[in-house]
Amino acid sequence: MSADAAQSLAERSAAAMYATDRAVQALGIRIVEVRPGYARAAMRVREDMLNGHCVCHGGMIFSLADTTFAYSCNSHGGAFVAAAASIDFLAPGQAGDELTAEAVERWRSKRNGVYEVTVVNQRGETVALFRGRSHQVREPAAASVETRR
Numbered sequence: 001m002s003a004d005a006a007q008s009l010a011e012r013s014a015a016a017m018y019a020t021d022r023a024v025q026a027l028g029i030r031i032v033e034v035r036p037g038y039a040r041a042a043m044r045v046r047e048d049m050l051n052g053h054c055v056c057h058g059g060m061i062f063s064l065a066d067t068t069f070a071y072s073c074n075s076h077g078g079a080f081v082a083a084a085a086s087i088d089f090l091a092p093g094q095a096g097d098e099l100t101a102e103a104v105e106r107w108r109s110k111r112n113g114v115y116e117v118t119v120v121n122q123r124g125e126t127v128a129l130f131r132g133r134s135h136q137v138r139e140p141a142a143a144s145v146e147t148r149r
Contacts, residue, residue, distance in 0.1 A: 006036045010075035037105030039071035045097040056093030065117040065130035072103035079138035098122040111136040
């Protein structure tokens with residue numbers, strides 16, 4: 001597949017996923033960039049995302065990282081889900097922070113992949129490090145991506 005075709009597939013896959021991704025839409029997560037094996041997404045920390053310590057709930061940060069991971073591993077077409085994931089929280093997110101997650105594909109076989117995601121705030125401070133392993137549940141089919149557009 002040419003680089004242009006791979007990029008087009010990544011963009012179509014992301015658009016199709018986002019169109020029906022109610023959780024991501026509700027959290028206000030924006031898909032900023034997608035390329036084959038790569039994704040970047042952002043989310044503003046709202047007041048309703050704060051926990052009992054008045055910092056961003058870890059689940060919200062995990063959701064941003066997991067979403068970015070999902071868009072990265074699904075950028076090749078097909079249907080991939082998380083088989084495993086872990087996160088290290090390194091700094092708290094605060095109300096009003098703009099968190100950005102960047103997912104990079106580190107390894108991929110036909111049905112599995114390993115991805116690393118870094119979450120930073122608007123000052124470039126690392127908030128979390130996430131590692132996910134994907135598993136393919138459906139074979140890629142250009143027609144299925146086309147019909148979801």
